[in-house]
Amino acid sequence: MKADMLVINCNELHTLNGNKVPRVGQEMMETGCIEDGALVVKDGIVIDFGKTEDMEKDYNALKVIDASGKTVIPGFVDPHTHLAFSGSREDELVMKIQGKTYMEILNAGGGILRTVKLTREASKEQLKKEMKKRMDVMLSHGTTTAEAKSGYGLDIKTEVKCLEAIKEMDEEHPMDLVPTYLGAHSKPPEFKDTGEYIDHCCDEVLPRIADRSLADFCDVFCEEGVFDAEDSRRLLIRAAELGLGIKVHADEIKNIGCSTMAAELGAVSCEHLVKSSDVDIEVMAKKGVIGILLPGTPFMLMEDEYSPARKMIDEEMPVALATDLNPNCYTESMQMINTLACLQMKMHPLEALTASTVNAAAAIRRDVGTLDKGKKADFLILDIPNIMHLPYHFGVNLVDEVYKGGERVC
Ligand code: NIG
Ligand code: FE
16 A cells, blocks of 8 residues: 555554543553554555554555654643743742742742733734744654643733734644633733723633634633632633633642632643642542643742642543743753653653643644544654653653654654
């Protein structure tokens, strides 16, 4: 049979094949590993996979790639990023080293509102230039699809500018972006209280965004001193009425009941979850809510506590991993996140791989993250002999080649 491309002699090929999405519990260990594997691609789609000797017998390809000694996996999916921001906040790192907490930095005029100022000042072209630079790094480190949140504009004009920039960058860049409206990231100074701001988001911003299809999801930073569970609930109900999927930044610094609230509303994902209780985990598992864990954030905040990933996996709650890319946690690398997930949250390297691909895709409702037959050929050739090297050989880029829809993009 004819094919466009054969990737042969993969020391390990992890297809993550299987229909069940997302994967839970023991399923997270089943990555469909084939030793001396081969992948067959036609018209940008995976049409077959198996042992190299069998695939070479069955297919004639125009192009043959020899992946001897290397590991092939689906492209990473990064399901939680704050990609649309201008500037950086490297000086806050010193404050953190000196012992200041996230909330102390925020209250001292740092944090989100500082980035809001810079993002409001930036033109859309300037913002897109900064986003492109980050997207190039993401792609070269193996991310082929990512979620991108707004949330550093807060006012309607800048939120729309950020979501338009995300939409345009999705079209202009080989990496795919999935947009999320996070207007409720912080109360903007021009509103007197959070209630008034949430009214504005519900009445003015969300209808405009829904009307123009500028976002697939609505998210809210549900946290003590930011937006409480009642504010958040009101916003998410309105978003759902307008046809947006719902997500929530929950249980990050204090547990104020947000993950359970969002689970009851049918959220696709609850994100951060450092402080989630056993009952929260039980509720999320029962409702099939995907927990997006972001170990880069406690790492950059120099905190000892990480999300209870082991407990979640043992309770069969679906778990995904993401970078949280933002000016506080500035990394584009899902490889770094895999290392942190294994070392700090005791995830097995195979669980981390599942959480970075198929489960991450489910958390943004995209049919990617596996190399099953009929799926888009988004894959990575890693210069490592087996997948254990992914978390183990850390702090360097292990990606050799990146393919998106069967085309080499990096
Ligand atoms: O997900 N937690 C809220 N938002 C971001 C941080 C944003 C910032 O510090 O700029 C987060 O970690
Ligand atoms: Fe975040």
